[in-house]
Amino acid sequence: MSHSRLSYMLINSSMTLVFIFLASLLVVSCTQTMAVSANAPAAQSNFANPNRDVDEGVDQNTLKLVNSAFYQAFMLGDWRYQGAEWHDGRINAYIKIPEPLDMAYSVQQRYLRQSICPSAEQQIMWQRLHRTPLEVHLFIQDKTDSIQTNCPNPLV
Secondary structure (H helix, E strand, O other): OOHHHHHHHHHHHHHHHHHHHHHHHHHHHHHHHHHHHHHHHHHHOOOOOOOOOHHHOOOHHHHHHHHHHHHHHOOOOOOEEEEEEEEOOEEEEEEEOOOOOOOOHHHHHHHHHHHHOOOOOOHHHHHHHOOOOEEEEEEOOOOOOEEEEEEOOOOO
16 A cells, blocks of 8 residues: 555544544534523522422423433433423432342432432522422333432532
């Protein structure tokens, strides 16, 4: 193979890699922009009334904040965030996993609380939730057959 042919192939390969890298950056940038814009209206609205009764339900902006907190954490990997739902006085956040976790139930619950529940850095979300319980559910096939734990609000 000639030197000029080899140089041409290297330049072509390098340009392809640069293109793939830039396309990846664009996708990540667009995803982050969408997450930020999804939070913007909710962040500007009034915080939840601390005297509000939990059974009154939650508004869509609060669910968007919860969804945003989880979507950001599960953009890569095999675990897929399936969204949050208001049900029976609490918000349930559902995460689909490919296979059962190989650990005892109590260890799974502790793992969910420590590693999966949103951190105190999600301050706007936690302020909006106030005393509304947030539960994380891991499931394989059916949401009704899940491992769940309550996420304690670090601000209450």
